[in-house]
Amino acid sequence: MSPADVDALVVGVSLLGSGGGGDAATFSGVLRQRLGGGQIALARPAELPDAWVVPVGVIGATHVLTEKLPNGREFRDAVEAVTRWTWQTPTALMALEAGGLNGLSALVAALDLGLPFVDADLMGRALPRLDQFTWAVRGLPVTPCALAEPNGQVLVVDNVGAPGLERTARAFLSATGGWAALALPPTELRRAAPESATGSLARALALGRAHAALPRPAEPAEIAAALGGRMLATGRVLEIARRGHGHSFGRGSISIIDFADGSGSGSVVRLEAENEFLLALSDGEPTASCPDLLCLLDRRTAAPRTADTIRVGEEVIALVLPGPPWWRRGDVIGHVAPNAFGLDSPAVLLPDAAGGM
Incomplete structure (x- = not known):
């Protein structure tokens, strides 16, 4: 995916958002800037069979992003926190959800951290609750995880299931300004991929390109x-x-x-x-x-x-x-x-x- 694909991706992930997921255009300029004149590959899980993958994304009131701006370290801080806590270094990133702005935010995180991006996520679209992650539904652990908010505060959550994480995360967000970056625990991709939605961003690109090819008006x-x-x-x-x-x-x-x-x-x-x-x-x-x-x-x-x-x-x-x-x-x-x-x-x-x- 190159900078020329960003507009199509914004449309595609907005469609996968099903009316929610936040405004994908919020991260479009950041993604173009991070890409520069280069590209990022949307790797299939089979291409990284030995990877330890961390799902990342933004949670909370995403419209607050335009008022409480990122400091630029949120994803790095969250990933570094789960790395320290688990003693497992991630070798790839994936998205928490493919719908809305998180379809772009995880790509930004991968470019910032210099890690490969796996085209897989935990929703395949946008959904409102953390207990609706595919991993949570299938019983894969979602903790230890870390939340990093723009003022620099980092919270590590461990030893709770998805419903407990939902409650803890919402309480943290309400006390710290409304949004945070979330990084889930490093997990073997061979174990994670079957319990993830795969190919979502490739689908989003295809949807965006089909939308761009429509006559105007259509x-x-x-x-x-x-x-x-x-x-x-x-x-x-x-x-x-x-x-x-x-x-x-x-x-x-x-x-x-x-x-x-x-x-x-x-x-x-x-x-x-x-x-x-x-x-x-x-x-x-x-x-x-x-x-x-x-x-x-x-x-x-x-x-x-x-x-x-x-x-x-x-x-x-x-x-x-x-x-x-x-x-x-x-x-x-x-x-x-x-x-x-x-x-x-x-x-x-x-x-x-x-x-x-």
């Missing part, structure tokens, strides 16, 4: 076909409801009047969200859901939009793209289906998701 059906998905609605945002949800993340819903048939009297499509879009309903009937990717695009520019930036009156295109194959298996899908977020619906998946881009 018809909604053209966009859906180029990205390997299905159109849910084309219309105007009627209502946005945002609300708290106990001690969890904020909840919200976006209602769209669908004018796709040109009649002006289409159905109402509602997207339920918790950071990411989780469930789509058409006139109250579930039509698509997580772990597939529910995406909103600007009707004029086809640019992906995040759930927290949509406003009433905007014209949008709602699409569903195939989700990561790792989550579609019957023994793990329950961790990311709408039921896992308190929504009364099982997973509603694209029937041909395995063949999507």
